[in-house]
Each structure stands twice: as structure tokens, then as C-alpha cells.
Amino acid sequence: MSDNLPAVVHEICQAHGGDRTRLMDIVRAMQQKFGCVSGPAMELLAKELSIHRVEIESLVSFYSFLSTRPKGQVVIRLCNDVIDQMAGADEVARAFEEELGIKFGQTTPDGKISLEYTACIGMCDQVPAALVNDVVVTELSTDAARRIVRELRKHGDPTRLVTRHGDGCNGHELVRAMVMNNIRQRGSIIFTPTNRGEAIRKALAITPAEVIRAVKTARLRGRGGAGFPTGMKWEFTRAAGGEQRCVLCNADEGEPGTFKDRVLLTEMPDRVFAGMTIAGYAIGADEGILYLRGEYAYLRAYLEQILAKRRQDNLLGNNILGKRAFKFDLRIQMGAGAYICGEETALISSCEGLRGDPKNRPPFPAQKGYLGRPTVVNNVETLCCVTKILEEGPATFAEFGSQGSTGTKLLSISGDCRSRGVFEVPFGIKLSEVLKLAGGEDAIAVQVGGASGQMVAREEFNRTICYDDLATGGSLMVFGPERNVLEVADKFMAFFVEESCGYCTPCRVGNVLLKDRLERITAGCGEPADLEYLQELGTTVKTMSRCGLGQTSANPILTTLKNFRATYNALVKKRGDGRQPAFDLAAAVAEAETIIGRKSTHAHA
Amino acid sequence: MSSTIEFTINGKDITGRPGQTVLEAAQDAGVYIPRLCYMRGLAAFGACRVCTVLVNGRPQAACTQTVAPGMVVENNTEKMTAFRRNLIDMLFVEGNHFCMFCEKSGNCELQALAYRFGIAAPKYPYMFQPREVDMSHGDVFIDRNRCVLCGRCVRASRDVDGKHVFDFVGRGLHKRIAVNAEALLGDTELAVTDKAAEACPVGAIVKKRVGYAVPVGQRLYDHKPIGSEIESTAL
Ligand SMILES: Cc1cc2nc3c(=O)[nH]c(=O)nc-3n(C[C@H](O)[C@H](O)[C@H](O)COP(=O)(O)O)c2cc1C
Ligand code: SF4
Numbered sequence: 001m002s003d004n005l006p007a008v009v010h011e012i013c014q015a016h017g018g019d020r021t022r023l024m025d026i027v028r029a030m031q032q033k034f035g036c037v038s039g040p041a042m043e044l045l046a047k048e049l050s051i052h053r054v055e056i057e058s059l060v061s062f063y064s065f066l067s068t069r070p071k072g073q074v075v076i077r078l079c080n081d082v083i084d085q086m087a088g089a090d091e092v093a094r095a096f097e098e099e100l101g102i103k104f105g106q107t108t109p110d111g112k113i114s115l116e117y118t119a120c121i122g123m124c125d126q127v128p129a130a131l132v133n134d135v136v137v138t139e140l141s142t143d144a145a146r147r148i149v150r151e152l153r154k155h156g157d158p159t160r161l162v163t164r165h166g167d168g169c170n171g172h173e174l175v176r177a178m179v180m181n182n183i184r185q186r187g188s189i190i191f192t193p194t195n196r197g198e199a200i201r202k203a204l205a206i207t208p209a210e211v212i213r214a215v216k217t218a219r220l221r222g223r224g225g226a227g228f229p230t231g232m233k234w235e236f237t238r239a240a241g242g243e244q245r246c247v248l249c250n251a252d253e254g255e256p257g258t259f260k261d262r263v264l265l266t267e268m269p270d271r272v273f274a275g276m277t278i279a280g281y282a283i284g285a286d287e288g289i290l291y292l293r294g295e296y297a298y299l300r301a302y303l304e305q306i307l308a309k310r311r312q313d314n315l316l317g318n319n320i321l322g323k324r325a326f327k328f329d330l331r332i333q334m335g336a337g338a339y340i341c342g343e344e345t346a347l348i349s350s351c352e353g354l355r356g357d358p359k360n361r362p363p364f365p366a367q368k369g370y371l372g373r374p375t376v377v378n379n380v381e382t383l384c385c386v387t388k389i390l391e392e393g394p395a396t397f398a399e400f401g402s403q404g405s406t407g408t409k410l411l412s413i414s415g416d417c418r419s420r421g422v423f424e425v426p427f428g429i430k431l432s433e434v435l436k437l438a439g440g441e442d443a444i445a446v447q448v449g450g451a452s453g454q455m456v457a458r459e460e461f462n463r464t465i466c467y468d469d470l471a472t473g474g475s476l477m478v479f480g481p482e483r484n485v486l487e488v489a490d491k492f493m494a495f496f497v498e499e500s501c502g503y504c505t506p507c508r509v510g511n512v513l514l515k516d517r518l519e520r521i522t523a524g525c526g527e528p529a530d531l532e533y534l535q536e537l538g539t540t541v542k543t544m545s546r547c548g549l550g551q552t553s554a555n556p557i558l559t560t561l562k563n564f565r566a567t568y569n570a571l572v573k574k575r576g577d578g579r580q581p582a583f584d585l586a587a588a589v590a591e592a593e594t595i596i597g598r599k600s601t602h603a604h605a
Numbered sequence: 606m607s608s609t610i611e612f613t614i615n616g617k618d619i620t621g622r623p624g625q626t627v628l629e630a631a632q633d634a635g636v637y638i639p640r641l642c643y644m645r646g647l648a649a650f651g652a653c654r655v656c657t658v659l660v661n662g663r664p665q666a667a668c669t670q671t672v673a674p675g676m677v678v679e680n681n682t683e684k685m686t687a688f689r690r691n692l693i694d695m696l697f698v699e700g701n702h703f704c705m706f707c708e709k710s711g712n713c714e715l716q717a718l719a720y721r722f723g724i725a726a727p728k729y730p731y732m733f734q735p736r737e738v739d740m741s742h743g744d745v746f747i748d749r750n751r752c753v754l755c756g757r758c759v760r761a762s763r764d765v766d767g768k769h770v771f772d773f774v775g776r777g778l779h780k781r782i783a784v785n786a787e788a789l790l791g792d793t794e795l796a797v798t799d800k801a802a803e804a805c806p807v808g809a810i811v812k813k814r815v816g817y818a819v820p821v822g823q824r825l826y827d828h829k830p831i832g833s834e835i836e837s838t839a840l
């Protein structure tokens with residue numbers, strides 16, 4: 001490693017063309033090399049890129065995987081998602097702390113190992129899980145945690161922690177991960193054999209307008225959560241003015257409990273890239289970006305190789321498959337630990353080398369997106385569907401599912417059930433049937449749609465998975481009879497407090513207030529008026545927030561207030577003494593008691 | 606395209622120009638939409654959310670939403686006013702605001718909004734977060750206890766002064782105003798004559814040696830609530 005900071009900064013900036021919009025890649029490279037982006041480094045970077053130091057600090061301080069202060073050569077990031085905690089992540093955490101002799105948020109005195117918590121890393125079907133630098137370790141036990149630390153002390157090489165490989169392409173020489181795919185049910189659309197190149201060939205044989213018409217005829221809607229009709233989105237983007245357009249594939253997959261995009265990228269990346277290429281042809285774009293969350297960095301080299309092969313085979317690049325004047329290529333943009341970057345305009349900001357702040361709308365990405373160009377943002381699964389639609393025709397696709405929700409949906413199922421993993425189901429399936437498939441019949445509650453979704457109670461298990469009823473990006477977290485739904489809601493609120501970008505008042509402040517009051521209730525110190533308070537505050541955050549994060553972050557509270565009212569009612573009580581339930585007289589006078597050196601008879605009466 | 610756009614706010618007919626925002630079209634017609642992070646002459650920001658209105662039933666920030674023909678806008682309804690009051694409350698408990706000895710008292714937009722909405726004390730518990738004060742600059746100081754993260758200084762310095770003295774660091778509740786230096790405002794190019802030095806709506810970025818110069822009774826909002834200067838121009 002070179003200690004010559006100015007030379008390294010120069011080299012890294014040059015490798016990215018001295019381009020300010022590539023700042024994410026540049027600071028990621030710095031972080032990797034030096035364990036931080038220090039003050040002197042920021043000064044040098046600013047000069048090299050002709051920007052201001054504070055712009056770099058602004059970006060670095062935004063992402064969890066970047067830092068201005070040095071971290072250990074190895075960073076252990078334990079996932080503290082609610083599903084991991086249910087599987088014993090807290091005990092694993094203690095084991096890490098004991099073996100390392102440090103607390104979370106600290107680095108060993110020799111500067112070798114840092115210990116941190118991180119939000120859902122997309123491994124809820126193999127919990128507890130952690131990242132050790134880019135290496136994923138799954139199904140951790142306290143013993144495994146201790147062994148990991150001992151080994152790292154010995155050789156300091158996270159890749160050597162992987163002693164067995166997962167199924168399918170997880171064993172590929174460029175992946176070498178212990179991650180499992182856990183594909184539990186294959187349906188008729190996604191998990192089907194594919195003929196590489198066929199979809200693109202068929203697309204290029206018709207006009208872009210006809211491709212869009214095919215996607216519309218299939219009535220494909222987005223699989224990323226919002227469910228916007230894909231064909232319509234493409235049409236708007238194509239119609240927008242300007243020379244250059246862009247296709248973004250959203251592989252940020254940050255919603256707690258989802259992991260199906262990870263499996264798609266592992267097992268059928270060609271289908272994802274084909275979908276992007278077809279989108280490019282349809283909207284008239286010649287560039288694309290796959291935004292890959294930092295947590296999935298272990299897939300990067302593998303995906304780069306697939307891209308290289310596609311270039312060789314003329315599936316990317318100029319005159320694709322001999323089609324004159326159609327060129328399209330794409331790059332991978334790595335994220336760096338920020339859930340908000342899954343929101344499409346924040347994702348665009350991040351690709352542009354900025355903080356992951358969402359942008360103001362209007363204008364919408366279809367009008368003005370990446371670098372001001374009309375841009376389509378689509379989820380990984382959506383693009384796989386596109387490929388299938390072109391392969392087999394829209395009619396075949398629309399045979400599956402229901403009128404408003406055609407095709408199949410991938411569900412990521414985790415929690416208290418016997419069979420965790422990815423299930424491809426037709427739209428319109430009942431939640432109770434899904435639970436039967438996964439062996440989760442005992443559930444008292446299912447969180448549908450991740451933290452931002454809704455907590456559904458037993459009485460409503462006959463509802464159906466589709467855009468008109470239980471719309472979801474595919475995260476299903478199952479909670480058995482021994483779970484406390486309010487504690488689960490509290491964990492979700494902690495997630496939103498951590499992940500709010502902080503741009504707007506209601507989300508930045510309101511979520512903290514919501515969490516505090518919920519905690520008061522779960523601690524048994526709530527009063528009936530607190531429920532009214534939560535409802536009103538939650539509605540304020542939902543109505544007044546600027547983007548989808550804040551517009552859904554109160555859902556854990558608002559949906560449990562609606563569906564689990566009795567649980568709240570059992571916890572809140574009026575006190576007979578006229579004091580607020582949260583007021584603890586003994587604690588309030590404790591300091592005064594130590595000063596005067598005697599106990600208050602009144603407070604301890 | 607016609608050069609005027611007709612729409613309504615709370616049933617009142619308003620005429621705007623193409624590309625104009627709801628907030629500015631309303632203002633030109635003498636209708637005040639409460640706001641905090643907005644400042645005429647700076648790019649719209651949409652951060653405080655105080656100007657949120659219902660546009661055809663859907664919440665939108667009036668400072669970023671452009672006008673469209675036939676748009677139905679709801680501004681001062683009971684419901685929207687309650688939401689706005691909650692946002693003002695949130696800003697009060699997030700920071701540490703001691704109006705009685707703040708240099709900006711009487712000229713502060715946050716305080717003035719609280720008065721306009723009839724807020725005597727916030728209903729949410731105070732967070733009492735430790736925030737940094739920076740007195741290093743000869744002519745201007747930063748008191749982050751009072752910062753509402755409106756970004757007016759950021760935009761003014763970047764877009765008007767051409768300096769980029771300020772920007773945001775951190776995310777969520779840890780979001781803060783930072784300066785273009787290792788740590789201190791005194792090490793930046795900020796000049797007291799900069800637009801950024803007078804863009805702050807509250808008492809977070811304050812010019813030195815002019816505090817309390819205006820006697821109580823003659824301050825900006827001592828007699829009329831904030832927004833009345835706009836409402837008095839209504840036809
Ligand atoms: C806070 C937040 C996080 C999101 N995360 C993701 C994500 O990880 N992946 C995704 O595809 N969409 C995510 N979305 C939805 C995207 O904004 C966007 O709607 C989607 O990528 C569009 O693709 P689709 O139409 O193919 O579904 C998120 C939205 C919000 C508000
Ligand atoms: S709602 Fe939350 S995440 Fe979205 S812009 Fe506002 S603070 Fe940021």
C-alpha cells in the first residue's frame with residue numbers, strides 16, 4: 001500500500017477521468033485503501049476534482065460504509081434487523097464484543113478490527129448474518145463469531161472465512177460465497193430456463209414502439225414496491241426531449257426482509273441485463289447503470305465478468321446483434337450503505353456522485369433524471385419480467401396472475417416458518433396459502449412489504465397478494481405466537497430513524513418522536529392519550545414528508561394501531577395518583593437525594 | 606401555450622404564469638402560504654415542508670410544485686394548519702431555542718410562525734441535543750442550536766455568492782451544517798457582505814455586533830404576524 005497520499009489521490013481520480021460525478025467510486029476506492037477518507041484526503045480530492053472540500057465531506061458523512069475517521073482494516077458489520085435478532089443476533093453480538101474486547105462502534109487498539117451494526121443486508125433467510133468487509137457470513141452462532149475473530153486475528157483475510165460455498169452460482173469462482181439461494185418454489189415466469197440473446201433478438205426485430213406496446217399488453221407493473229405500469233413509464237421517458245436517455249436498474253434491495261433481487265443477480269444476471277438492454281432500445285437510451293447496494297459487493301466481480309462476456313458476444317456495445325445504429329452499454333454503480341438510495345431519485349443522486357438525498361418532484365426521472373437526462377428506473381425483477389415478455393409474448397405472460405396484477409411475484413419469506421427463502425407465486429394468491437407453502441401456519445402476524453409495509457393480523461390472512469390488496473415488493477416476515485408485535489414495530493422505527501436522510505422536517509424529527517413514544521408504551525409507562533398522540537403524529541409524518549420513506553415510515557405504528565389495538569390497550573393505563581404514567585418520582589428525586597444524603601420519605605412511600 | 610394559468614386556492618381564483626410555483630403565484634395574488642426554507646431568489650428546496658398544500662387532494666410542497674390549469678389547491682384548511690403547526694413544534698424541540706435572549710428574537714421566521722399559529726409551547730418533548738457554536742469568524746457566527754436545516758445559507762453561498770461555504774453533513778437526526786474548511790467558519794472565504802450571511806431565517810447564522818440593535822416594539826414581527834405583508838397586497 002502506498003503512503004504517498006497525493007499520488008494515490010491523483011491516481012484514483014485519473015482512473016475515473018477526474019469526473020466529479022464519479023465521486024462515489026472515487027471515495028469508495030479511498031475508503032478501501034486507507035480505511036477512511038481523511039481531512040487531508042478530502043483537501044486533495046477537492047483540488048484534484050475542482051470542487052469544494054465540504055462537498056466531499058457532505059457525501060462521505062452520508063453513507064454508512066464511508067467514514068472520515070479511520071476504521072479497522074477489517075470491519076465486521078453485524079445485521080441487527082428484527083429477523084436476525086429473533087435468531088439470536090444479540091447473543092452473537094455479545095460474543096463478538098467479548099472476543100474482540102471492544103464494544104460496537106469501536107475499533108481494536110491495534111487498529112485491525114472494527115465492530116459495527118448494520119441494517120438488513122438481504123440475508124434474512126440465513127440469519128444471523130454479518131458482513132466482514134465484503135464477505136458475507138451467515139447462520140452465525142456465538143461459537144462461529146468467536147472463531148471468526150480468532151481467525152481474523154491470525155491472518156486478517158476475510159475471504160478465508162468462507163469454508164463452504166452456497167448452492168448454484170454462489171460457488172462460482174468469482175463469487176465464492178457461503179450465501180444460499182434458497183429457491184423454494186419455481187413458477188412459470190422468473191425461475192424458468194432461458195435462451196440467452198433470444199429476447200433481445202426478438203425485441204430488435206420489432207420497433208421500439210412495438211416493444212413498449214408488448215410490455216403494455218402484458219400489463220406489467222413495477223416489482224420494486226410502487227407498482228407503476230412499466231410500459232407507461234417507458235413511453236413517458238421515450239417522449240421526453242433531449243439527446244441522451246438512461247436506464248437504471250435498481251438493485252439497492254434495502255427494504256428489510258427482501259432478498260429476491262440478490263438471488264436473481266446470482267442466478268440469472270443475463271436476464272436482468274437483457275431486460276436493461278431491451279429497455280434501452282425501447283426508450284432510445286444508449287447507456288445504463290446497475291445500482292448495486294454496497295452489501296452485495298461480493299457479486300461485483302462476477303457481474304463484471306458477465307458483462308464482459310455480453311460485450312464479447314455482441315449483446316452489449318455497438319450494433320448489438322447486427323442491429324445497425326443500436327448501441328447500448330452499462331456500468332455498475334456501487335452503493336455504500338444507505339436504504340434511502342433505493343428511492344429512485346435518491347438513487348439518481350447517488351449515481352451522480354452526490355449525497356443520497358431524494359430530489360424534488362416534479363420534474364420526474366422520466367423527464368429529467370440521471371445528469372438531467374430522461375431516465376427509466378426499474379427493479380431487477382421487473383426487468384426479468386420484461387425479458388420473459390419478449391421471449392414468449394405478452395399473452396403468455398398475462399395468463400398468470402389476475403386482471404390488475406399479471407404474471408408472478410417473487411416473495412422473500414423469513415421469520416417464524418419452516419421454509420425460508422424465495423417463492424415464485426402467481427399474483428392473487430391468499431396470504432394463508434403462502435403461509436402454508438412456507439410452513440408458517442402458526443403465525444400471529446405477517447409484516448407484508450418490509451418495514452414500510454403493513455403488519456397484517458391473523459383475521460386478515462385471507463387477503464391476497466396483488467396490487468389491489470396486499471401490494472408488496474415481496475418481503476414477508478412471519479411472526480409466531482411468542483412474538484410481541486409492538487417490539488417488532490419498535491425495531492422498524494429504529495430502522496427508519498437510522499435511515500432517514502434528514503432532508504425534511506417530518507421524517508427527520510417525527511420518526512424519532514414516534515419511536516420515543518412507542519418505547520414509552522412498550523415499557524408499560526404509556527397512557528391512553530398516547531395512542532391518540534401516535535395516530536396524529538404518524539399521520540403528520542405520512543402526509544407532510546417529502547419522499548416515500550417518510551410517507552411510509554409511520555406504517556409500523558399506524559398499521560399496528562389499526563390491526564393490533566388490543567395489544568396497545570392492554571399496555572396503556574391511567575394512573576390513580578394524577579401523575580403522568582411516564583413520570584417516575586423516585587428517579588426524579590434521586591440526584592437530589594444523593595446531594596442531601598438522605599432518602600425522600602414521600603418518593604418512596 | 607397560453608401565457609397565464611388559472612387555478613384556485615381555497616376556492617379563490619388565482620392566475621399564475623407557466624413554470625411558476627404554487628407558492629409564488631399565490632404570493633403574487635396576495636395569498637400567503639406559510640413557509641420557512643423558501644427564499645425568493647434562491648432555488649426551491651422543499652425541506653421544511655411547512656408550505657405543504659393539497660393539490661387536487663394530494664400533499665405537495667407549494668415551493669416546488671408548478672402551477673397547472675384547473676388545479677385545486679387547499680391551503681389554510683383546519684387540517685393543513687394542524688399539520689403545519691406540528692412541523693413548527695418539531696423544529697422547536699429538535700433544536701435548542703431560547704427566544705428570550707436570542708439576537709434574532711422578533712425578526713425570526715420560526716418564532717413568527719409559532720406566533721401566527723398560536724403556539725405558546727411545543728407539545729412534543731424537547732430533545733436537548735448538544736450542538737456546536739462557532740465564533741471563529743470575525744464578523745459572523747454560527748449557533749447550531751438554532752439551526753433548522755433550511756439550507757438557505759447553502760444555496761445562497763453556492764448559487765449567489767459562488768463560494769460554497771456551507772453544506773450539509775451527516776444524515777437523519779445527525780444532519781448538520783458544515784463549513785468548507787477543516788472545522789471553522791473563520792477558515793472559510795465567507796464575507797459579511799455575502800448573501801449567505803443574511804439568508805438565515807432564524808438565529809443560526811448571525812452577524813456580529815448588530816444583535817439587539819432594534820428595540821422591542823420596532824422589530825419585524827412585533828406588530829403584525831408573518832405573512833401579513835403578503836396578505837395586505839391582496840386585491
Ligand atoms: C425508501 C425507498 C426505498 C426503496 N427501495 C427500493 C429498492 O431497494 N429496490 C427497488 O426496486 N425499488 C425501491 N424503491 C422503489 C423505487 O423508488 C422505484 O419505485 C422502483 O425502483 C421503480 O421500479 P419498478 O417500477 O420496476 O418497480 C424504494 C422506494 C423508497 C421510497
Ligand atoms: S421523507 Fe425522510 S428520507 Fe425522504 S426526503 Fe424527507 S427526510 Fe429524507
